[in-house]
Amino acid sequence: MTTVVAQGTFDLLHPGHLHYLREAAEMGEELHVIVARRENVTHKDPPILPNEQRREMVAALDPVEAAVVGHDDDIFVPVERIDPDVLVLGYDQHHDRGDIADALAERGIDCVVKRASQYEPDYEGAVLSTGRIVERILDQRQ
Numbered sequence: 001m002t003t004v005v006a007q008g009t010f011d012l013l014h015p016g017h018l019h020y021l022r023e024a025a026e027m028g029e030e031l032h033v034i035v036a037r038r039e040n041v042t043h044k045d046p047p048i049l050p051n052e053q054r055r056e057m058v059a060a061l062d063p064v065e066a067a068v069v070g071h072d073d074d075i076f077v078p079v080e081r082i083d084p085d086v087l088v089l090g091y092d093q094h095h096d097r098g099d100i101a102d103a104l105a106e107r108g109i110d111c112v113v114k115r116a117s118q119y120e121p122d123y124e125g126a127v128l129s130t131g132r133i134v135e136r137i138l139d140q141r142q
């Protein structure tokens with residue numbers, strides 16, 4: 001069984017998330033997703049929605065076998081538990097492939113690290129970023 005792992009904040013879900021998870025799922029037979037804990041999202045505004053709600057929504061998506069809320073301080077704990085064959089980084093995820101690959105090897109996790117592509121929809125007006133969805137809400141609902 002080829003197990004794939006993906007990860008992210010997944011606050012307000014949008015087609016970019018679906019694209020990422022579909023592409024990751026295609027790289028193996030079972031896709032497991034690690035959902036970032038709010039307190040660990042420090043590289044941008046923290047998510048609006050609680051950890052468990054974000055996990056529940058991701059777990060319900062068709063390409064996803066299972067979703068877990070990530071560890072509170074060691075990001076590799078859930079990866080070790082899942083023991084994936086493939087780890088897929090999002091197209092703009094702020095992690096270096098080589099660094100992640102080295103960290104996995106140090107932990108004896110035999111796993112290739114790949115990067116997904118960006119979603120380019122064939123329709124106008126898509127809002128494919130949680131941050132930009134929030135901005136639009138603030139513009140239109142204030």
Ligand SMILES: Cc1cc2nc3c(=O)[nH]c(=O)nc-3n(C[C@H](O)[C@H](O)[C@H](O)COP(=O)(O)O)c2cc1C
Pocket residue numbers: 007008009010034035036037038040041069070071072074075076077078079087090092093094095100
């Ligand atoms: C291999 C890997 C494992 C991760 N595990 C965890 C974790 O256990 N707990 C957590 O809160 N975040 C974890 N994350 C961190 C978030 O998922 C990470 O910040 C992610 O890149 C979210 O950023 P994004 O939503 O901007 O893509 C992990 C990230 C990677 C690349």
Ligand SMILES: Nc1ncnc2c1ncn2[C@@H]1O[C@H](COP(=O)(O)OP(=O)(O)OP(=O)(O)O)[C@@H](O)[C@H]1O
Pocket residue numbers: 007008009010011015016017019020044089090091092093116117118119120128129130131132
């Ligand atoms: N438009 C997109 N195309 C492909 N992948 C995407 C797209 N948007 C997000 N992703 C991927 O989904 C994962 C989770 O993204 P995240 O939860 O950070 O949402 P986001 O919309 O990127 O948030 P923000 O834009 O506010 O940073 C990341 O790995 C990211 O690369």
